Amino acid sequence: MSPTVKNSILLKLTATAMVCLYVTIGMTSSSYAQKPAGKVFSQDKSVIAAERFLNSIRTLNAPFVQAASSGGYARGNLYIERPGNLRIDYDKPTSLQVYADGTWLFYVDEDLKDVSQIPLAATPASFLVREKFSFTDGLTIQKVEKRNRALRITVARRGEEDSGSLTLILNETADAFRGWTVTDPQGVKTTVTLLSPILNQPIAKEIFVFTPPDWAFPADVQE
Secondary structure, rough: OHHHHHHHHHHHHHHHHHOOOOOOOOOOOOOHHHHOOOHHOOOOOOHHHHHHHHHHHEEEEEEEEEEEEEEEEEEEEEEEOOOEEEEEEEEOOEEEEEEEOOEEEEEEEEOOEEEEEEEEOOOOOOHHHHHOOOOOEEEEEEEEEEOOEEEEEEEOOOOOOHOOOEEEEEEEOOOOOEEEEEEEOOOOEEEEEEOEEEOOOOOOOHHOOOOOOOOHHHOOOOO
């Protein structure tokens, strides 16, 4: 297998980790699973402030750096328009793009000539692009911490608390969104850091339009 193909596969896996929560990890402390964590933390002033700020974001456009604890690294641009729309463009030589249209999340890999899709609702990306964000709507808050001038709020899908987590990262006053971290089944953490995000400015509609590539077979994409 060529280095280009290996790199493409690795980045597709880390991109999947970035937006999908099909992960199984062991939490550092089992006490979180035993507490009604969401009910406790949802009243935290920092959580309330973070939820208010996240709800104020209607559009977001930002370059990002993606790094995995396994050594994977990539850069790109992220676009969000709520409700429902998301696009991730990776910088070359990476050939991967990710789209969400409110119903589906699509992966397009030019190098592997592959198009795949999963329901948007099955990913944590759905929480970031829904009309109204709430830490108590379908989520369980597992941990809230402030360190290194950052606020980190770790959540899991309610009812699937043992299957993985997503950590949202804001500044310590909860009025700037810095990025997020997810973890894969082997415990590899993938962190996305947003660089100077632009909030609530118009984004061209065509940015979010997914058109299957000419090389994609009809079976690759469900109409």
